[in-house]
Amino acid sequence: MEKLRIVFMGTPDFAVGILDTIYQNNYEIVGVITAPDKPAGRGQKVSTSAVKEYAVSKNLRLLQPTNLKAEDFLAELKSLDANLQVVVAFRMLPEVVWKMPKLGTFNLHASLLPQYRGAAPINWAIINGETKTGVTTFFIDDKIDTGAMILSKETSIGANESAGELHDRLMQLGSETVIETLQLIEKGEATTTIQTENPAIKTAYKLNKDNCKIDWSQSGTAIFNLIRGLSPYPAAWTYIKDGENEWNVKIYAASFEEKVHIDAVGKVSTTKKEIFITTKDGVLKVTSLQFPGKKRMLAHELLNGITFSENAIAL
Structure with a gap:
């Protein structure tokens, strides 16, 4: 059984729920990586990510790189001596980053892969009228959300459920799934399933002003x-x-x-x-x-x- 030294990468509230569960389960978190602070809103006040706020509150080592390929960032990441990286709602990682730890880098995605790869899986599952969804952990590869799957957990979608309500339920389900994944990796018992491609796979496109506008010609x-x-x-x-x-x-x-x-x-x-x-x-x-x-x-x-x-x- 190998003791895990984890680097966690994430940005929004959804990622905080997972990070907190890892922390509460007493895993060693040697570093947290999140987005740089940026001006937001009308007053352009500097806003920090939800993950940063949590990491600071728990006194966890924090990195906020602007460039994930920068030599100084890569040197600092290597110095953390992590043997596993966990990614939740972050950005695409360069190969030099996801290949760094001995035990690999896995991601939690809020869909039943290979369905709804992409930026907004919770939203699109509801928009498309799905009656079920779930979460999947998978080892990262060089494309977006295509890596070998470790665990999947399914849940139904309520007929009137909003994205916000489903978000909170999937955060809980995701937390449980990440802990199970960590336990499997720790024991050397993680097995994977390769994602199969097929024409019926739906994409979770990034949300923008155009695809959020109501089309009154629809049902x-x-x-x-x-x-x-x-x-x-x-x-x-x-x-x-x-x-x-x-x-x-x-x-x-x-x-x-x-x-x-x-x-x-x-x-x-x-x-x-x-x-x-x-x-x-x-x-x-x-x-x-x-x-x-x-x-x-x-x-x-x-x-x-x-x-x-x-x-x-x-x-």
Whole structure:
């Protein structure tokens, strides 16, 4: 049985949940690598990654390289004398980094590989209406999320579950899977399965403004899945036009009812407390949204300050 000396690499909250589980299970973490600090938001205040905040709070050795091939970084990484590297939601590693430790470098990915390789697996599983997903640990190779798989764990996706809710469940499932993977590697009992390529593999593309915009020509179910798959971040969005006014609106939560109607697709209608938008096959009831310059609100809170005319339409 080989005692593990671990370097952990990651950036967002999802990675913190895994790092904390490794720490709480008393594994030796000889270093943590995360993204450099960067200005963010309107005031361009310097923001630090969630992983950095955690590492500092636990007094763990921290590295924030801008260039993963830089000689000084590689020398410092080598000096940590790790025999295993664990990667969760980080960036693509150069071969010189992932090949460095004797026992290899493994990654935790929030999908059932080979499905949903890429940057946003949690979001796309929901957007595409999947009913199950999971997590996979695999040894890193020279491509993105294609390496030999160690362990996979499956879970169902709730019919109304949001990306935020699924994120938290997969973080827990991922934590358990990483610990099991560490135990197998520690005992020299880790076996792997090569990923097989097939035309049915779906990709978890990086999210951007275009693929987060609601397309009102789609079915109501597809629009509903997009909204919950992008909630709470980065959020599905649409333009709402009412006379001279046109707003860029984020929609965080909704429900969909299939029904026959004669209204124009995208028509916005309201009661005193509710907002409805018609789709080609039913009606979407919007329950949480955000208008420009305002905070996220429930529908009835927004309607206290805004009145829509009969001509209001989502575009």
